Structure formats: structure tokens, C-alpha cells
Amino acid sequence: MSDVNRTLARRWFEEVWNERRAETIDELMSPEAVGHMEGGIVRGPGDFKAAWTALCFAFPDLRVTVEDVVAEGDRAVVRWSARGRHTGPGLGAPASDREASFRGMTWLEFANGRIVRGWDSWNLGQLMQELGAVTLHASGPATERRE
Numbered sequence: 001m002s003d004v005n006r007t008l009a010r011r012w013f014e015e016v017w018n019e020r021r022a023e024t025i026d027e028l029m030s031p032e033a034v035g036h037m038e039g040g041i042v043r044g045p046g047d048f049k050a051a052w053t054a055l056c057f058a059f060p061d062l063r064v065t066v067e068d069v070v071a072e073g074d075r076a077v078v079r080w081s082a083r084g085r086h087t088g089p090g091l092g093a094p095a096s097d098r099e100a101s102f103r104g105m106t107w108l109e110f111a112n113g114r115i116v117r118g119w120d121s122w123n124l125g126q127l128m129q130e131l132g133a134v135t136l137h138a139s140g141p142a143t144e145r146r147e
Contacts, residue, residue, distance in 0.1 A: 065081050102130075
């Protein structure tokens with residue numbers, strides 16, 4: 001089962017993120033799936049598609065590279081990196097036309113060949129700083145916008 005889930009995890013990133021195939025979301029994500037994303041919890045493909053669409057709109061050329069996948073039983077963990085130019089509004093910031101890159105890890109749990117739970121962890125603070133949306137201080141993010 002580990003090999004199957006490793007393949008499904010890679011397929012998720014390639015088809016959903018790099019090929020922008022919304023039908024893959026419906027195929028690989030259970031209707032009852034719960035995703036713990038940096039922006040909050042999503043429930044089911046509809047919620048996920050809203051978050052996915054917003055990020056893809058903000059970064060229309062976003063490219064995700066799967067760097068490693070570890071799978072055991074019904075779980076797979078993906079280490080990935082992403083790069084794109086912020087040309088659309090989104091993430092609470094106007095388009096900056098800045099190139100940005102960020103890294104993250106996604107933990108996926110599968111049942112019957114579909115994602116039932118997921119956890120994303122990536123450096124949203126660094127991304128917002130690269131876009132000029134926040135200035136990070138030792139005490140945390142400031143609210144002023146950098147130009």
C-alpha cells in the first residue's frame with residue numbers, strides 16, 4: 001500500500017498544482033476529507049478548490065517540485081518546494097510582480113485510494129515578506145506594508 005500512496009501523493013502535486021487539473025481534486029480527495037492548511041481548515045474538495053484557486057490566481061505560473069516522498073501504510077509525507085511570480089491579487093496583498101519561492105511539507109492520509117486527511121506546513125511568513133506584504137521583526141510580523 002505504501003507504493004500506491006507514494007504514487008498518489010506525487011500525482012496529487014503534479015496534476016493538481018503543476019497541471020492545474022481540478023478533476024484530479026475530485027478524483028483523489030474524499031468528499032469527507034479534512035485539510036489543515038496554513039490558511040485554516042478546509043472540508044472536502046469544494047473548500048480545497050477555493051483555497052487552491054486563490055493561490056493559483058495569485059501565482060498563475062506557480063510550479064511545485066516534489067523533493068521527496070516517504071510513505072508507510074496509509075500515510076505519505078511529501079517534502080516540496082514552490083516558485084512563482086505574484087502577478088494576481090491574493091493572500092491579502094495586491095499583486096507585487098515579485099518572484100517568490102517557499103518550501104513545505106504535506107502529510108497525507110489515504111483510505112481506499114483517496115485523501116481523507118492532510119496537513120500542510122510551509123513558511124507563509126517568509127512568503128509574505130518576499131512579497132513585501134509584511135516586515136518581520138524579532139517580536140513577529142508588523143502590520144505595515146513595505147514598498
